[in-house]
Amino acid sequence: MFGLNKKDTSLLLVVAVLTLCAPFILNPFPTDSGMAQFNAGYPDLMQRFVIFGIFAVGFNILFGLTGYLSFGHAAFLGVGSYSAVWMFKLLSMNVLPAIILSVIVAGLFALLIGFVSLRRSGIYFSILTLAFAQMSFNLAYSVLTPITNGETGLQLTLDDPRILGVSATADGSIPVTSLFGLEMRSTYEMAVGGWNFQFSAGYYLCAxxxxxxxxxxxxxxxxxFGLMLRAVKCNQNRMRYTGLNTRPYTLAAFVISGMYAGLAGGLMASMDPLAGAERMQWTASGEVVLMTILGGAGTLIGPVLGAGFIKYFENIFSKINDNVLHQWFSWLPDGLEDFVVFVIHPFIGKGWALTLGLLFMAVVIFLPGGLVEGGQRLRNVFSRDKAKDDGTHAPKSHPAE
Amino acid sequence: MGILEVKGVGKRFGGLQALGDVNLSVQENTVHAIIGPNGAGKSTLLNCLVGKLIPDTGSVMFDGQSVLGRSPHEINQMGISRVFQTPEIFGDLTVLENVMIPCFARRDGSFRMHAFGSVTGEYDMLEKAEKMLDDVNMLSKAHLHAGSLSRGDKRRLEMAMCLVQEPRLLLLDEPTAGMARADTNNTIDLLKEIKHNRDITMCIIEHDMHVVFSLADRITVLAQGTPLVEDTPQNIKGHPKVREAYLGEAHVD
Structure with a gap:
């Protein structure tokens, strides 16, 4: 189906079902139960899952296939956001032209940066992309203030000269982003028993x-084309002596992944029409590297998993505070309770990055192939057990895709 | 006139004159060997032919066209394929994929944004690659990772990757270097087979006399960057100048 083989089609269907049913799946606990804080089924967070999923999937086309590690992909995300917000300011509040423009602008920007950076490979390439991204960040922060509005960030105002649309609504507020009239923030809530499921138009557009x-x-x-990109990662020398020009291949991969980043940036701005320079900072570039490696670089589903994993834990750990901990451990004797809370304290709330860092280290050390490798190992364990139960020989393990 | 004409090629690295004044003519459908002691400039010469180095003087014509100033992929697209001293293959890909890449390179040129095709749906290319693997007796290994092959099989695979492009000239840089006797003999057999079954011109750089004398139609002996003699294997064997070069009787002034 869709020009894919059976395995890829089923993977695509699984991803489709998971994303479309996410408001249910990510909301397993009733609203008033103590576990409700682990729910992730609210529009804001779900949007972040899929937007960063797009970002990481695009990054993986470059890093996973060609092995070129870009440390500047957040620049394209930021450029995409700025373009989208400008589209909202000047043209219309419809998200479609904004998203299209952000993809195009990010693609052109990637063409420029890629053309220069891809003259080098390995660590030098990474440094060049990092330098470009930091340059973009600093320019957006200072010199380019007329375009980016500096450290305040680019926002919509009441006197935007919107060609197709009004500068302000009848009641004097800033209009909201929409898709042909369907407001992005509009949410349909469904209460079933103790559960409260939210279906947001913005989330479904992103999904x-x-x-x-x-x-x-x-x-x-x-x-x-993908095979050639994997060949780039393996042996560029052999490629050249096989009559293949590696430069356009790497540049094409770079531009495609830049466009994915721009798309993610455009979507971010469509959900919440503002863009700040910090979106282009190197920490943001580093985050997508972490997502891809954590999920499994070079695999199809890995980056999506990695993005979800990081965004979920970032959100959950930062929400837990000392009060919550005291509640959890109230069954312990007083002194011990305080002690346990004291020990856990650095890992939660503002210390969420510490926990995430430890998790990341654990994954890289024990599962070099990322979460996807973890999944494969689990599956192997189960299929072996099953084979034993059947009294047959374990099936010959197939090489990992 | 030969398919490859090298005229007056010289190359200097700082104070070292690696190649003096090399003239070489490789005739179509022959096997031409270039031999010589270490440091004779064999590899430098080969690198000048494939675009890795640009000679300081002289000209290199392939089929009437100059190769000088062209990059390696352009020279390959002209019809020159190269086998390396240590096999250069795509280690992380399967054997079949390794052979399909040159097939695509031949059909689609040096770059094609073929992003919505499907590798497994390219039946012509698959068939071509599988036939090639069958020819070198590697079809049973088609789905193994190329990196896991033995040294001899890697060499076979690299040869298959070059041959599937149907090059007009195949350059081999010490194809048996560092190989065990059995592997060397296998490689010689493979090369003989190629020589007899295909219309192909081969230019071999080799150290191993056994390989050279069992394959070559013409031999050029290179010493200190200049060709000493060019002749048939029979005449080369007893040539005093060759013995001198190999036994190290040349005086260094």
Whole structure:
């Protein structure tokens, strides 16, 4: 189906079902139960899951396939956001032209940066991309203030000269982003028993765009072009002496992944129409590297998993505070309770990055192939057990895809 | 006129004159060997032919066109394929994928944004690659990772990757270097087979006399950056100048 083989089609369907049912799946605990804080099924967080999923899927086309580690991809995300906000300011509050423009602008920007950076490979390439991204960040922060509004960030105002649309609504407020009239922030709530499921128009737009981007990524992975990109990672020397010009291949991969980043940036701005320079900072570039490696670089589903994993734990750990801990451990004797809370304290709330760092280290050390490798190992364990139960020999293990 | 014409090629690295004044003519459908002691400039010459180095003087014409100033991928697209001293393959890919890449390179040129095709749906290319693997007796290994192959099989695979492009000239840089006797003999057999079954011109740089004398139609002996003699294997064997070069009787002034 869709020009994919059976395995990829089922993967795509699984991802589709998971993303479209996310408001249910991520909301397993009733609203008034103590576990409700582990729910992730609210629009803001779900949007972040899929938007960063798009970002990481695109990054993986460059890093996973060609092995070129870019440390400046947040620049494209930021450029995408700025373009989208400008589109809202000048053209209309419809998200479609904004998203299209952000992809195009990010693609052009990636063409420029890629053309220069790809003259080098390995660590030098990483440094060049990092330098470009930091340059963009600093320019956005200072010199380019007329375009980026400096440290305040680019926002909508009441006197934006919007060509197709009004500067302010009848009641004097700033209009909201929409898709042909469907407001992005509009949310349909469904209360079932103790549960409260939220279906946001913005989330579903992001989810559908992510599914399309994921589908495109799968096609690229399985195409002759994708094979060439994997060849780049293996042996560029052999490629050259096989009559292949490696430069356009790497540049194409770089631009495609830049466009994915721009798309993510455009979507971010569409959900919440503002753009700040900090979106381009190196920490943001580093985050997408972590997501991709954590999930499994070079695998199809890995980056999506990594993005979800990081965004979920970032959100959950930062929400837990000392009061919550005291509640949890109230069954312990007083002195011990305080002690346990004292020990856990650095890992939660503002210290969420510490926990995430430890988790990341654990994954890299024990599962070099990321979460995807973890999944494969689990599956192998189960299939071996099953084979034993059947009294048959364990099936010959297939090499990992 | 030969398919490859090297005229007056010289190359200097700082104070070292690696190649003096090399003239070489490789005739179509022959096997031409270039031999010489260490440091004779064999590899430098080869690198000048494939675009890795640009000679300071002279000209290199392939099929009437100059190769000088062209990059390696352009020279490959002209019809020159190269086998390396240590096999250069795509270690992380499967054997079949390794052979499909040159197939694509031949069909699609040096770059094609073929992002919505499907590798497994390219039946012509698959068939071509599988036939090639069958020819070198590696079809049973088609789905193994190329990096896990033995040294001899890697060499076979690299040869298959070059041959599937149907090059007009195949350059081999010490194809048996560092190989065990059995592997060397296998490689010689493979090369003989290629020589007899295909219309191909080969230019071999080799150290191993056994390999050279069992394959070559013409031999050029290179010493200190200049060709000493060029002749048939029979005549080369007893040539006094060759013995001198190999036994180290040349005086260094």
């Amino acid at each position: 559908i765009i992510m599914l399309i981007s994921f589908y495109i990524a799968v096609r690229i992975f399985r195409s002759p």
